[in-house]
Amino acid sequence: MGRKGSRVGKTHIMSVSRIPGPGANVAVCRKARGFSQVALARRAGVSVSLLSKIEVGDRALTQGIAAALAHAMGLTLDELLGTAPVERADENSLTALNHAIRRFDIPDSPPAHPEDLPRALAELNAHRYRTELSAVLQKLPCVLADATNYAHATQSPDAWTRVADTYSVVYWLAARHRWMHLTELAVMKQRSAAERAHPVAATVAARDEAGAFLNSGDFAGGLAIVDRAVVEAESTLEGRERAFGLGILHLRGLTLAGRLKDRAVAEDHIRAAWRTAEEYGEDSDEHGIHFGPDQTATHVISTLSDMDQHRRALETADGLFRGGTELPATRIGPLHMNLGRSHLALGDRDSALASLEEAWDVAPEMARVHPTSQELMRVLTSLHRRSNPRLTKLAKRAGVPF
16 A cells, blocks of 8 residues: 555545445555564554454554554555545546646636625535535535635735635545545645735644644644644734634644643643633634634543543543533534543443444434544444344444444
8 A cells, every 4th residue: 555545536436445444454454564463563562462452343443553553564544544435426526626726826717706705615614514525525616716716816815815714624524534635735725825815824724734644643743733833823813813723723732642642742732722712712613613612622532532531531521511512513423433432442332332323413424434433333343242223223324234
């Protein structure tokens, strides 16, 4: 599996295969490279027992362990986790999206009704918040082309900020599918648009660039991007915009530090994120990104799970649910996935299954492609040696044999 394996386009669509869960891919990659379990475990710094359990489906593969295993085998994280396939109905939309991205610096005629652009972007983000991945892909090419052409025609910071915000949606969609070539291309264009936009656009672009490092498994590199962006945001942003910009950077930072299991750095970002969330106030969305106390809680829960602080993660979630939350499906779906892996780590399979069911109910399109959801399904079906009607029903919905 070389770098070409991560590219997404018509030439690659047929070579992408569905896998029952990223952990199942570990043994395939290990054997293809001639590693024994002992040799790979030693190179990755994990125990042979843990590696064996991951391969057979008795333990879930976390992205931190996956990154270590991928590095040991000379792979990127997305190559080990597996790329989500392009549905046949979405092939033309993906081709159109790539075309719009390529023509970033070749402007065409501006849209006839530029006053409709804010509404079109808002509708695109509404699909994103509901995790309607196919609808986002279908509408992205037109919105991106119109926004870019209008920005070239007017050269206004408002217009270029809208272009940068649209590329943030491209990044999000590509990251969900682990289409890393498209993810990296999106953040490059986003940075270019941000150079001509309002200062906050550069902060959002840095957050997404750090996300590309996160998705590829280069957690230390992502933290370096965050640290640099925090310094810049502190000097360029003011008021509520400053709290928003610093807040989303600290959320990215705590996630990256958690994947590295660097508790000191993670706790620093957690404290800073809570502080900026309190300053920001009630949760809301700006530039297509949610931020506030509830959003901070979901990221903290994920990071606590990454650092094996599972009881603390569940306690934080109890506090969030007691207070009630109106976060969108794009956050609630992954929240339930992370709760599922904490329950599973603590030996509570029933609660893990309940959390996975919630994730599928809230965000089915995301649950289908998300590696945490796939791993929960793989391990639960592996551990349940006898019939379980709820699990059987969910496995059928996910297209997993059980």
